[in-house]
Amino acid sequence: MLKYILVTLPEHDVPTVYLSAWCKKPISVAEEHGFTPLLLEGDKACLKNFESYIKNNPVLVIFNGHGNSTTITGHNSEPIITLGKNEILLKDRIVYSISCASASELGAASVNKGTIGFIGYNDDFIFLHDANTETRPLQDALAKVFLEHSNVFIISLVKGNSISESYEHAKKQLQKHLSSYLTVENYDQQIVRYLWWNLHNFAFYGNPEAKL
């Protein structure tokens, strides 16, 4: 029986271009581990397509995009999941949302309605990047510092680790980057602040022992 993972990959502004580009590697790793990716790329990352693809019963749903405490959006910031409207679509799945603040209310509420686990951020996800490599996000060494933990989380999960194990692996990666900057004399003020902010707001709700 095929095990699907559903991934939204909007590309309408710099942050979504970066998030979607950086998510390609863990998707490849998931394929190597027997998962079949269902990709909603660019303008395909919309509610209509999501409602259609979710019928394949993916075990994992990954949202790359924007959001707030009650909404996760797709291409052109079109709402895909809205609290009180359709969070039931996430029932019986593990969800990872790389979008601002969606874990805080939507994540917890979706778990109350049957989502196995919801991993995301309790406040805005902020990252630094190099303006000179905006058209080549995977070559941006500065962005890597902020986005690598996200790939660590997904790869750990598709390799068979539990939500809590994968979450700890990702946190450890973030902390490693933070430590590498904090231990330098006259450390980089911006990098340290925003790495700490993302680490502080990275959260999960649901069953910590659940696996794919």
Added chain:
Amino acid sequence: MTKEEIKELIIARLSVMPSNRKISIGSLGSYTKDELIVHVNQDDKIGKKITEVEMAFLRAIKEGTVYA
């Protein structure tokens, strides 16, 4: 610290940011240091977010929850 002192501190930190660097704040967009300084001075949504992160970080330092 007064609100004005906090603003001065944040602008001083932003002013040393390399000019090729941008900060991406979710759906609010990606900004250079010059753009961020304008937003902090205007105390708008983006300026308030930068200030919020700064104050949260300083509190965490004081509480000893930021460590290498």
